[in-house]
Amino acid sequence: MSGASGSLRSLGEEMWKKTDKANADFFVQLYGAFIKSMLKELEYDPHRMTAAQLKYTREMGSRLADEFFAKSNLSRCKDFRECADVLAKVAFKMFLNITPTVTDISPDSKEFSLVFEEDPLVENVVLPEYLVRTGNIFSYSGGFYTGCILGAFETIGINLTIKVIKDKLLGDDHTVLKISFVSLKPESRPPKHPGDEDDE
């Protein structure tokens, strides 16, 4: 695995190098403005905030997946374990220049945790007190990553559940997501690389 894992890491580096860039602080501030605007729209209700955050980030995740496969030239993953590595080492690297750690992989490889030692979205962010108290409902950065990942995997035909189990903004050491495979969508399947026919 370490060979494949190493080459995914290089692929992530390579895709990050090729990508058009914007200032990360600007990105973080734009996200802050977005959340602030939603808070007002949704009358500061953390349940509705979480639902709205999920809706918008899921749509983003779906577009990011299209872009990812258009640019990465990757064939479909062999298994969910490989999906986890591609997500962490190639996709997160390509879009946010971070590489969260894949850990706590379940024996059947259908569940893993994603640990964000670095969480660029929470730099210089202070949550309003009432949102801190409801942190188990609303997660500022964890919810963002959750929606993007759910949307991206749905696009390739994989249904997941994701739980934010640690949140850096609520005082935890890292932000941690627990990601569980649920099902393959019967009507769709992971994208195939054009040169893949002979694998059938």
Added chain:
Amino acid sequence: MSGASGSLRSLGEEMWKKTDKANADFFVQLYGAFIKSMLKELEYDPHRMTAAQLKYTREMGSRLADEFFAKSNLSRCKDFRECADVLAKVAFKMFLNITPTVTDISPDSKEFSLVFEEDPLVENVVLPEYLVRTGNIFSYSGGFYTGCILGAFETIGINLTIKVIKDKLLGDDHTVLKISFVSLKPESRPPKHPGDEDDE
């Protein structure tokens, strides 16, 4: 001027190199999600959209100005003409990796146009038809730049008026802003570089 202008360009390059980066497409998509969310919140009213867009981008501009002066180590501009160059060649380069062109400078140097040959925000964006028809009110990218610039200049004590006079998303060849100096805020003044005392 060309010497100073060239060194501003190098400073922009240098600050861009030092900055933490995120994927520009991700930034553009996040902005799209933001606008979509605001459209719903504001019942698709272009007047209210423009006001809200201005509010949030102005706040962003103010924070960006703080960051800009913290990182660039630039002393205050000698005149508004120099402000225009710093904005185009250092600030836009540092935050979005683009360098709009300063043109049509008025004889008294209190007015100039900023031409965005490249407008990363409008890549792959299609505006809903009713917003295209009201393009003179709502400008998807021009309004974003307008708010950021207004907020940034307010932070250093300069009041401006800005008009979007061309909009790439509405079929114009470029996005163009006309920027006019209005007044210095009496209670504030442009930030001073710590080593500047002897200029007094």
